[in-house]
Amino acid sequence: MGPRRTSGRKASRLGTLERRYDFHLGEAIRAALEGSHDKAATHSSTALSISRELYAAGPDPARHRPELAAALCNHARYGDTPVHVVALLMESAGHYAALAHADPAAYEVPRIDVLARIALTADEAGNTRDAISLLREVVRMYDGAPAADQAELGIGLARARFQLGRCLLKTGASADGLAEIDAGLEIAAAALGRLRVPAHAHGWLATAPRYVQLAAPDWAAAAVRAMTLHAAAGRWESAASAASAAVLISGGLAGLGGDLMRTAHETVRARADAVCARAECARRIAGLVLLGLDEALPRALDLGLGGRPVGPAGTLDGLAGL
Numbered sequence: 524m525g526p527r528r529t530s531g532r533k534a535s536r537l538g539t540l541e542r543r544y545d546f547h548l549g550e551a552i553r554a555a556l557e558g559s560h561d562k563a564a565t566h567s568s569t570a571l572s573i574s575r576e577l578y579a580a581g582p583d584p585a586r587h588r589p590e591l592a593a594a595l596c597n598h599a600r601y602g603d604t605p606v607h608v609v610a611l612l613m614e615s616a617g618h619y620a621a622l623a624h625a626d627p628a629a630y631e632v633p634r635i636d637v638l639a640r641i642a643l644t645a646d647e648a649g650n651t652r653d654a655i656s657l658l659r660e661v662v663r664m665y666d667g668a669p670a671a672d673q674a675e676l677g678i679g680l681a682r683a684r685f686q687l688g689r690c691l692l693k694t695g696a697s698a699d700g701l702a703e704i705d706a707g708l709e710i711a712a713a714a715l716g717r718l719r720v721p722a723h724a725h726g727w728l729a730t731a732p733r734y735v736q737l738a739a740p741d742w743a744a745a746a747v748r749a750m751t752l753h754a755a756a757g758r759w760e761s762a763a764s765a766a767s768a769a770v771l772i773s774g775g776l777a778g779l780g781g782d783l784m785r786t787a788h789e790t791v792r793a794r795a796d797a798v799c800a801r802a803e804c805a806r807r808i809a810g811l812v813l814l815g816l817d818e819a820l821p822r823a824l825d826l827g828l829g830g831r832p833v834g835p836a837g838t839l840d841g842l843a844g845l
Contacts, residue, residue: 537580544573544590551597552736557781564601571598585621589630592618596637605648612641628671632679635664639683651690658687677714678738681707685745697752704749705761708768711742728775743772747791754798763802766795 551566574594577587595615602608619634639661646654661683670676688703715722720731728736746769753762769791777788 537577540573540577540580541590544570544577544594547573548594548597549733552733553779555600556736556739556776556779556784558783559781567594567598567601570594585625588618588622592622592633592637596633596640599640599644605644608644609641612637612644616641628669631668632665632670632672632676635661635668636679636682638664639679639686643686646686646690646693651693655687655690655694658683658690662687674714674717675732675734677710677717678734681711681714682738682741683707684710685741688745689748692748701749701752704745705765707745708742708749708765711738712768722771722775726778728778731775739772739776743769743776743787743791746772747794750795750798754801759798759802759805762798766798770795 547566547570551563551570554560554563554566571594574587574591578584578591592615595611595618599608599611599615602611616634616637619630619637622630623634639658642654642657642661645651645657662680665676665680665683668676684703684707688700688707691697691700691703693700715735718732718735720735721727728739746765749765750762750769753759753765770788773784773788773791776784
C-alpha cells in the first residue's frame with residue numbers, strides 16, 4: 524500500500540504541474556497577442572520553470588520534452604540579450620531535434636519553426652543578410668517536411684515567407700519581397716481553409732489551434748504590408764485581396780481582447796475599406812471602358828468600305844496599309 528500511495532501522490536503532483544504548465548503557457552500567448560508584454564513575460568517564465576520541473580521530475584523525461592521545447596521557444600522572445608535569446612532557441616531546437624528523430628511527422632515542423640525564430644533573431648541583431656539566407660533554407664525545409672498536420676505545416680511555411688519577404692524589403696528587393704509575402708498569404712489562407720475554422724465568427728481566433736494564434740501577428744502585419752504596397756502601385760485587386768486578409772486576422776486578434784489590438788483593427792479596417800472602395804471603382808471603370816470599346820470599335824472600323832472586311836481574312840491587318 525505504501526508504494527502505491529507514494530506513486531499516486533507523485534502522479535497527482537505531475538498532473539497538477541501539467542495543468543499549471545498549460546494554463547501559464549496559454550496565458551503567456553494570450554497576453555502577448557493582447558500586447559501585454561510584462562504579463563506575457565511573467566506567465567512565460569512560470570511556464571518554463573514548470574516545464575523544467577516536469578522534465579526533471581518525471582520517471583520518463585522524454586514524456587515532458589515537448590512541453591520544455593515549446594516553453595523554451597516561447598520564452599526566447601523575452602530574452603535579455605540576443606545571446607540569451609539564441610541560447611534559449613538552441614536549447615529548444617535540441618529538444619525538438621530529438622523529438623523529430625523519434626516522430627518526424629509530429630515534431631519536424633516545430634523544429635523548423637525554431638530555426639525560423641533564430642533567423643529573426645539574426646535580423647533583429649542587424650544581420651539581415653544572414654537572416655535571409657537562413658529563411659530561404661527554412662522555406663526549403665518546410666517544402667519537404669513530413670507533417671501529420673498539414674495545416675500546421677502550411678502556417679509555418681507562410682510565416683517563414685512573411686518574414687523572408689519583410690527582410691527582402693529591408694534590403695531594397697521590393698519585387699521579391701512582395702512576391703514572398705503574397706505567396707505566404709495564399710498558403711496561410713489555404714491552411715486556414717483546411718482547418719475549417721469559423722474565421723468570420725466573433726472570437727474565432729480563440730478557438731483556433733495554438734500555432735494559428737502564434738502566427739496571427741506576423742500574418743496581419745504581412746497582409747497590411749501587402750495591401751499598402753499593392754495600393755501604392757495601383758494594383759487595386761491585389762490590394763483588396765490583401766486588405767481582406769488584414770481585416771480578418773486583425774479582427775481575430777482584436778477579438779482576443781486588449782485595447783491595443785482593437786485600436787489596430789479599427790485602423791486596419793478603415794484603410795482596408797478605402798482600398799476596397801478604390802478596387803471597386805477600378806473594376807467599374809474597367810467595365811465601362813470595355814463596354815465603350817464594344818460599342819465604339821465597330822463604328823471605328825467602318826471606314827466607308829461598303830461592309831467589305833478590313834484586311835485579309837477579315838483581320839485588322841489591313842489597317843496597316845491605310
